[in-house]
Amino acid sequence: ALSCTCRPPPRSKWPGAQLAERTRPEFRAQLSVAWSCPAAVGASGRLLRTVIPGAPGSGKHTLALRITKHFRLKKFSSWDLIRENMLRDTEIGVLAKVFMDQGKLIPDDVMTRVTLHQLKNFSQESWLLCGFPRTLRQAEALDRVYQIHLVLNLNVPSEVIQQRLSARWIHPGSGRVYNLEFKPPKVVGVDDLTGEPFVQREDDRPETLIKRLKVYEDQPNLSWNITGRRECWKHSPEQRPTRSGPVCMLSCKQKFHK
Numbered sequence: 001a002l003s004c005t006c007r008p009p010p011r012s013k014w015p016g017a018q019l020a021e022r023t024r025p026e027f028r029a030q031l032s033v034a035w036s037c038p039a040a041v042g043a044s045g046r047l048l049r050t051v052i053p054g055a056p057g058s059g060k061h062t063l064a065l066r067i068t069k070h071f072r073l074k075k076f077s078s079w080d081l082i083r084e085n086m087l088r089d090t091e092i093g094v095l096a097k098v099f100m101d102q103g104k105l106i107p108d109d110v111m112t113r114v115t116l117h118q119l120k121n122f123s124q125e126s127w128l129l130c131g132f133p134r135t136l137r138q139a140e141a142l143d144r145v146y147q148i149h150l151v152l153n154l155n156v157p158s159e160v161i162q163q164r165l166s167a168r169w170i171h172p173g174s175g176r177v178y179n180l181e182f183k184p185p186k187v188v189g190v191d192d193l194t195g196e197p198f199v200q201r202e203d204d205r206p207e208t209l210i211k212r213l214k215v216y217e218d219q220p221n222l223s224w225n226i227t228g229r230r231e232c233w234k235h236s237p238e239q240r241p242t243r244s245g246p247v248c249m250l251s252c253k254q255k256f257h258k
């Protein structure tokens, strides 16, 4: 289920080789593909611009953390941006809470404005953007400003998502994510680093979660299309995943395969 036209180099050549050996098989496969892509190794000497769109609860933040740590990219996440604004009670934070509590996406113009504004300060760094874009309008707005090299799609069926999110807990101050099954804390109920209690996200409660998944499912699939020499974001008619477990499809812009 992994698709990339690049050939992986020998494993010993990956910078995160040792880590990759220790990670779970699905992450290892994802890292291998990411590393095998010339865009990722910076073969062209360019800055790397990567995005992880993906369904709610598909594991975007978990994977983004691993990749950015070991491939030395700057991580941006739409959720961190929103969470910081909510903690500071800014106008954007208050607005975001209204939409999140209803299980809805934050309006495109707001999300695009804050994200692009933040990215502006990092024009000389390679980055990975997590949770953005989530709609075609956001994708097109991003594309107008940046050339995106890699798109990591995490395709996870909704019943697996429901199971994961019902067991997700976070530390509200830092946003650190736990999972009672997949990534349990050292001591039940408290954050590993601060010892502070963790909470369930309001929007992970079953009634809101069902609405969020519906919003996601009702929205046409966002995919990155490469046809001939044309590269563009589009709505794809592909079916939502039905297989259980994470499936990663990686697309690289064509010019990096030459």
Ligand SMILES: Nc1nc2c(ncn2[C@@H]2O[C@H](COP(=O)(O)OP(=O)(O)O)[C@@H](O)[C@H]2O)c(=O)[nH]1
Binding pocket: 026, 054, 055, 056, 057, 058, 059, 060, 061, 062, 063, 164, 165, 167, 168, 169, 177, 178, 179, 180, 182, 183, 246
């Ligand atoms: N079983 C399993 N759980 C995962 C995996 N990746 C993330 N999780 C857990 O699933 C939940 C959602 O992951 P998160 O990274 O917050 O998803 P996001 O909402 O897409 O950013 C969290 O509780 C994670 O600990 C995975 O590969 N397998």
Ligand SMILES: Nc1ncnc2c1ncn2[C@@H]1O[C@H](COP(=O)(O)OP(=O)(O)O)[C@@H](O)[C@H]1O
Binding pocket: 055, 056, 057, 058, 078, 079, 082, 099, 100, 103, 104, 105, 106, 107, 108, 111, 131, 132, 133, 134, 135, 138, 203, 212
């Ligand atoms: N790119 C985005 N566009 C619109 N809303 C967003 C975006 N990213 C995050 N949000 C809002 O913030 C909430 C939490 O973000 P995140 O943790 O990435 O969500 P999820 O767990 O649903 O993947 C989303 O449910 C949505 O309301």
